[in-house]
Amino acid sequence: MAIFDARAAVMIPPRKVKFLIRRYNPEEGRSWWQEYEVETYRGMTVLDALLKIKEEIDHTLVLRYSCRMAVCGSCGMIINGTPRLACQTQVAEVASEARPVVKVEPMYNFKVIRDLVVDFTEFFEKHRRVKPYLIRRDVEERENPKYEYRLLPEEYESFYQYSLCIACGLCVSACPVFASDRRFLGPQALAQAYRFIIDPRDEGWAERLEIVDSEDGVFGCHLAASCSAVCPKEVDPGAAIQRLRSLLLRYRLGLWKKKISGPVGPLEKKAERKPLPPEAETLPGVSLEELEESEVEIPVDELIAG
Amino acid sequence: MAGRQGRSARLLDLRPGWKAFVNPWLLRIANNPERLAFIMHRVTGVIASLFLFLHIISTNVPAREGWEAWREEVMNLQGLTLTSILFYIAMGAILFHGLNGTRLILAEALALGIGRPEKPKPPYIAPLLRGFQRTLLYATFVLWIILWALLGYVMFFT
Numbered sequence: 001m002a003i004f005d006a007r008a009a010v011m012i013p014p015r016k017v018k019f020l021i022r023r024y025n026p027e028e029g030r031s032w033w034q035e036y037e038v039e040t041y042r043g044m045t046v047l048d049a050l051l052k053i054k055e056e057i058d059h060t061l062v063l064r065y066s067c068r069m070a071v072c073g074s075c076g077m078i079i080n081g082t083p084r085l086a087c088q089t090q091v092a093e094v095a096s097e098a099r100p101v102v103k104v105e106p107m108y109n110f111k112v113i114r115d116l117v118v119d120f121t122e123f124f125e126k127h128r129r130v131k132p133y134l135i136r137r138d139v140e141e142r143e144n145p146k147y148e149y150r151l152l153p154e155e156y157e158s159f160y161q162y163s164l165c166i167a168c169g170l171c172v173s174a175c176p177v178f179a180s181d182r183r184f185l186g187p188q189a190l191a192q193a194y195r196f197i198i199d200p201r202d203e204g205w206a207e208r209l210e211i212v213d214s215e216d217g218v219f220g221c222h223l224a225a226s227c228s229a230v231c232p233k234e235v236d237p238g239a240a241i242q243r244l245r246s247l248l249l250r251y252r253l254g255l256w257k258k259k260i261s262g263p264v265g266p267l268e269k270k271a272e273r274k275p276l277p278p279e280a281e282t283l284p285g286v287s288l289e290e291l292e293e294s295e296v297e298i299p300v301d302e303l304i305a306g
Numbered sequence: 307m308a309g310r311q312g313r314s315a316r317l318l319d320l321r322p323g324w325k326a327f328v329n330p331w332l333l334r335i336a337n338n339p340e341r342l343a344f345i346m347h348r349v350t351g352v353i354a355s356l357f358l359f360l361h362i363i364s365t366n367v368p369a370r371e372g373w374e375a376w377r378e379e380v381m382n383l384q385g386l387t388l389t390s391i392l393f394y395i396a397m398g399a400i401l402f403h404g405l406n407g408t409r410l411i412l413a414e415a416l417a418l419g420i421g422r423p424e425k426p427k428p429p430y431i432a433p434l435l436r437g438f439q440r441t442l443l444y445a446t447f448v449l450w451i452i453l454w455a456l457l458g459y460v461m462f463f464t
């Protein structure tokens with residue numbers, strides 16, 4: 001995610017910033033631009049500013065948010081023409097002394113419910129369609145697992161990046177293919193399909209390959225790479241789709257075989273707890289044995305009174 | 307939308323609005339020349355297919371009306387500046403479409419030049435945007451401009 005600018009966190013935004021917000025009222029079917037002026041402070045995010053507007057100026061402004069720290073993926077918006085998370089965007093990053101204006105719109109490629117809130121039904125439906133979970137054939141083993149499945153570090157690294165997705169929808173709102181083809185699965189769902197297809201613990205890869213093998217699936221992508229450029233978690237859905245497509249082509253030519261790992265099985269040698277070496281001490285004069293035996297006392301009452 | 311009801315409302319809601327169609331032009335995304343290449347690939351693709359269509363029609367003239375008619379038509383058309391300018395534009399479009407298409411085939415079908423998955427670390431630029439395909443993209447732009455300018459020189463000044 002190239003647009004995150006860490007320096008902006010210590011920059012001071014213009015003292016007064018004009019917020020132009022695209023609003024929509026479904027009861028009246030009316031949408032309009034509304035202007036608010038917000039007094040800023042250092043470290044203010046766009047989400048902070050929107051909440052300040054909601055609390056102090058206009059209670060009717062509707063937006064969706066939850067974690068305020070780029071974890072939940074609720075607050076995707078188009079800020080000054082770029083799809084970003086409102087909570088991850090500093091006001092100082094998007095407004096300058098020369099142009100103290102911030103334009104906020106609901107995400108493109110989604111149906112708007114009200115003001116800045118968009119409808120994720122279609123998005124989650126597509127996510128669900130690629131079966132984003134591990135599928136195992138052996139039901140008995142799955143229900144009563146004895147051992148964990150083997151996963152080598154390099155296998156883990158091959159899909160770790162794609163598993164960071166927080167389903168914020170920014171990639172879908174930036175996708176120019178999705179803009180003209182609503183049936184396209186979209187970067188998020190396709191990246192998740194790839195993440196599970198190459199997971200060696202998964203056995204549902206063939207079903208998923210059938211699902212993505214269509215015009216609306218992996219062949220809909222035309223590598224505009226906007227998804228990778230806007231993703232706030234550096235998931236790189238664009239690269240995942242290209243890998244998935246080439247994997248699918250190789251699979252159809254019979255050149256690709258899925259590696260499947262099973263339960264690790266019992267360890268060959270039973271691990272034992274080693275006794276502490278006699279010289280193991282934290283500080284000179286402090287013996288670990290004594291520490292282990294002594295009870296820990298926390299002066300709760302004193303802490304509360306103090 | 308309020309006001310619309312029933313099946314047609316649902317159909318209309320599923321269709322992206324006019325704004326969504328021009329979405330590629332409206333968004334501003336940093337570090338993303340691939341998007342520009344995507345738009346140009348679309349536009350040049352349309353121009354190239356139009357050219358192909360006209361080309362097939364015009365080469366079909368001898369079969370329908372004999373060589374004499376064809377020669378006359380070509381002679382008439384070739385004298386016009388407008389024809390050569392349109393031809394020049396069509397050639398430029400085909401050139402870009404071909405050069406960019408090579409990069410796309412490498413990246414899309416063979417997954418070449420798209421970086422490798424990694425643990426994200428600052429400054430958080432996706433591997434795809436740092437991969438070799440980006441170099442190829444710049445090379446495409448440069449080569450395209452050089453070749454197109456050369457063609458223009460040959461067509462108009464020699």
Ligand code: SF4
Pocket residue numbers: 073164165166167168169170171172187188191227230231232233234235236237
């Ligand atoms: S891939 Fe990135 S931009 Fe797309 S939904 Fe997941 S976290 Fe958001």
Ligand code: FES
Pocket residue numbers: 065066067068069070071072073074075076085086087088
């Ligand atoms: S509020 Fe959770 S991602 Fe912004």
